[in-house]
Amino acid sequence: MTNSFLDNHEVVEMSSAKVCRILKQRIQSGQLKPGVRLVRRTIANDLDVSPIPVIEALYKLEKEGLVEHVPMQGARVKRLTMEQVRNDLVLREAIESQCARLLAAARLSSSQINQLSARADELDKMMSRHEPNFQPGMKAHAEFHLALAQQTGFPILVEELRKIWSRRFMQLAWIHSALVPVPRDWHRRLIKAIASHDIQKADVAARLHVCRNPAEQETVMRGLEKIVAKLQADARETRLPCPN
Numbered sequence: 001m002t003n004s005f006l007d008n009h010e011v012v013e014m015s016s017a018k019v020c021r022i023l024k025q026r027i028q029s030g031q032l033k034p035g036v037r038l039v040r041r042t043i044a045n046d047l048d049v050s051p052i053p054v055i056e057a058l059y060k061l062e063k064e065g066l067v068e069h070v071p072m073q074g075a076r077v078k079r080l081t082m083e084q085v086r087n088d089l090v091l092r093e094a095i096e097s098q099c100a101r102l103l104a105a106a107r108l109s110s111s112q113i114n115q116l117s118a119r120a121d122e123l124d125k126m127m128s129r130h131e132p133n134f135q136p137g138m139k140a141h142a143e144f145h146l147a148l149a150q151q152t153g154f155p156i157l158v159e160e161l162r163k164i165w166s167r168r169f170m171q172l173a174w175i176h177s178a179l180v181p182v183p184r185d186w187h188r189r190l191i192k193a194i195a196s197h198d199i200q201k202a203d204v205a206a207r208l209h210v211c212r213n214p215a216e217q218e219t220v221m222r223g224l225e226k227i228v229a230k231l232q233a234d235a236r237e238t239r240l241p242c243p244n
Ligand SMILES: [Zn+2]
Pocket: 141, 145, 187, 209
């Protein structure tokens, strides 16, 4: 690949971003399932790039929690465990409740609240349709919660929340929101609590939004355990290609 405006380092950087984007999309869509080997040479040939950007992309995806490196075997799509699911849940609760507290204290303008309410209504409508293809819904759901984090003005909250949403857990959560339905105004309620400017109320609403009530959470966790067990069994059955 040659480009007179870019030096070699910049070309590698661009290719690694492209490889990263493609692999991420394939992992998040379920095309590449947990446990599947990610063979450097095969990926490089497949995407018509050199192995260096592939190595960089795999390293970046490992930092985001989508890929893991296994000694003597190389990289593979990270296998999902209930420990990860619980860790992501507690981290999401901590970040999103802090976002709600900051936004309630920030006293957003009425036009900002109106915009967030309109987005909440759109998302609630989408969730209530229970589309069999959950990808667009999951994307809209993630974008809504990241938009709330962005409004706080703390990039670290957005960055860390993006990693959580990026992990497969949220796909499972979306599937499960169809099994344990949420109220039709689920996101509108959250915005209403933030708009009340009552920090405590916003905090409680955000925690309930993430974790549901204890009985619902138990049902969701039991359902997730089944999904995780199935994914783990599928990963064990996957035939591994030759080492990279
Ligand atoms: Zn939500």
